[in-house]
Amino acid sequence: MNVNFDIENFIKNFENSCHRVQKKTFAKNEVITSYIEKRNQFCILIEGNADLVRYDLNGNRTIVEHFLKNDVFGEVFYMVTTNNELLVEAREKCEVLFYIYDDIHTKCKNSCKFHQVLSEDLPELILSKVTNLNMRIELLTKRSIRDKLLGYFTMLSTRNLSKTFLLPFSLTDLADFLSIDRSAMMRELKLLREDGFIEKNGNRITLLYK
Amino acid sequence: MNVNFDIENFIKNFENSCHRVQKKTFAKNEVITSYIEKRNQFCILIEGNADLVRYDLNGNRTIVEHFLKNDVFGEVFYMVTTNNELLVEAREKCEVLFYIYDDIHTKCKNSCKFHQVLSEDLPELILSKVTNLNMRIELLTKRSIRDKLLGYFTMLSTRNLSKTFLLPFSLTDLADFLSIDRSAMMRELKLLREDGFIEKNGNRITLLYK
DNA sequence: CTTTTTCTGTTGCAAAAACAACAAATTATG
DNA sequence: CATAATTTGTTGTTTTTGCAACAGAAAAAG
Numbered sequence: 001m002n003v004n005f006d007i008e009n010f011i012k013n014f015e016n017s018c019h020r021v022q023k024k025t026f027a028k029n030e031v032i033t034s035y036i037e038k039r040n041q042f043c044i045l046i047e048g049n050a051d052l053v054r055y056d057l058n059g060n061r062t063i064v065e066h067f068l069k070n071d072v073f074g075e076v077f078y079m080v081t082t083n084n085e086l087l088v089e090a091r092e093k094c095e096v097l098f099y100i101y102d103d104i105h106t107k108c109k110n111s112c113k114f115h116q117v118l119s120e121d122l123p124e125l126i127l128s129k130v131t132n133l134n135m136r137i138e139l140l141t142k143r144s145i146r147d148k149l150l151g152y153f154t155m156l157s158t159r160n161l162s163k164t165f166l167l168p169f170s171l172t173d174l175a176d177f178l179s180i181d182r183s184a185m186m187r188e189l190k191l192l193r194e195d196g197f198i199e200k201n202g203n204r205i206t207l208l209y210k
Numbered sequence: 211m212n213v214n215f216d217i218e219n220f221i222k223n224f225e226n227s228c229h230r231v232q233k234k235t236f237a238k239n240e241v242i243t244s245y246i247e248k249r250n251q252f253c254i255l256i257e258g259n260a261d262l263v264r265y266d267l268n269g270n271r272t273i274v275e276h277f278l279k280n281d282v283f284g285e286v287f288y289m290v291t292t293n294n295e296l297l298v299e300a301r302e303k304c305e306v307l308f309y310i311y312d313d314i315h316t317k318c319k320n321s322c323k324f325h326q327v328l329s330e331d332l333p334e335l336i337l338s339k340v341t342n343l344n345m346r347i348e349l350l351t352k353r354s355i356r357d358k359l360l361g362y363f364t365m366l367s368t369r370n371l372s373k374t375f376l377l378p379f380s381l382t383d384l385a386d387f388l389s390i391d392r393s394a395m396m397r398e399l400k401l402l403r404e405d406g407f408i409e410k411n412g413n414r415i416t417l418l419y420k
Numbered sequence: 421c422t423t424t425t426t427c428t429g430t431t432g433c434a435a436a437a438a439c440a441a442c443a444a445a446t447t448a449t450g
Numbered sequence: 451c452a453t454a455a456t457t458t459g460t461t462g463t464t465t466t467t468g469c470a471a472c473a474g475a476a477a478a479a480g
Binding site: 354355390391392393394397398 | 466467468469470
């Protein structure tokens, strides 16, 4: 799948062209949005990176998704059950477009550029999200901490076209992303080093196998 | 999200209108398709139900997704890494539409109905897939077998608008879907009954809490 | 209708992961 | 730049999960 969505051009096209779209800027650690039932918000991250975080009743924190530039999020993509709080938190300075999804099919009277471009590119944007979600499911269904770590590292390595890469998370967050205990993960990372699978300096990892 | 995709009407519209689409029928347990890198197949299940199954190197079997009528699948939605075999298996008699996704933007000369309808409804079809995937991630990130089972049962209960519902899986398959050991799951099911959370007769479950 | 196969239900035991607690290092902040 | 806050790294202990093996029930096949 080749997503050729040109976000710069997209923004140029939409600005001042549709009053239903809002662009906002967020500082590091600010809450970008909280998922609310039936609102059907649809967001595009046009700069920075952010996490969708769930806090459950036992106090466990899970990083449900990690968003990079061009990723889409919002209630449109999520059955909000209201049992758990779902927040999108900025990991660094972020710029985000906000829109209510139901309005997408309501044609603008002036047939604005935003709608024209969005309706053309929407499937591509969403498809790239789907492949990310499937990747994540593949990781989560792995049966051991070791397999989760190696699976994740392999993915990053492939994505970076290099055996060496930087973790986009702190180790604490990585554990929350893989849905495992942090100390158990640290133990396994040590074993992976001792067994010669990886090298690790801070958050720089190198794969030594294959 | 309200998906109002009328599959019956869709099929009527497409039949004999686009030579690039194929409809095929499968018997129970037949392999509908095997995921192949870069082919970009795009399928719609128009009748029956089926599973996307992954067999990993340790011999573990995982039910990655469970498809019902109107669900979409194929390589378009999946980064096929070729490490694991990915098969879609019919759980009962199925009818499936096959298409190569890259052709969607290639306009038919005769501007066929299939393309017209598909390009309009594609976002809705895919969005319903995305919400399913997110639901699955929510289940898989739960930290204990108990929470996974209760989360899944709650979802089925909500979907059926009833505290009582039938499992769409055999118990063996349910374990493969939740990515847990079957005997450990059986043990936890017994505890859930003993602790008064559920009632269970065969594959009929009743939630007793809330 | 009988036989074979698959599925369900159980259990003891082994292995893995979670929990808890703390020191050291690093990073933010006034 | 000094201090507070967070993150990393470590380890002993407890709990949970997985594995293996088997008997009985149910379902599929001949």
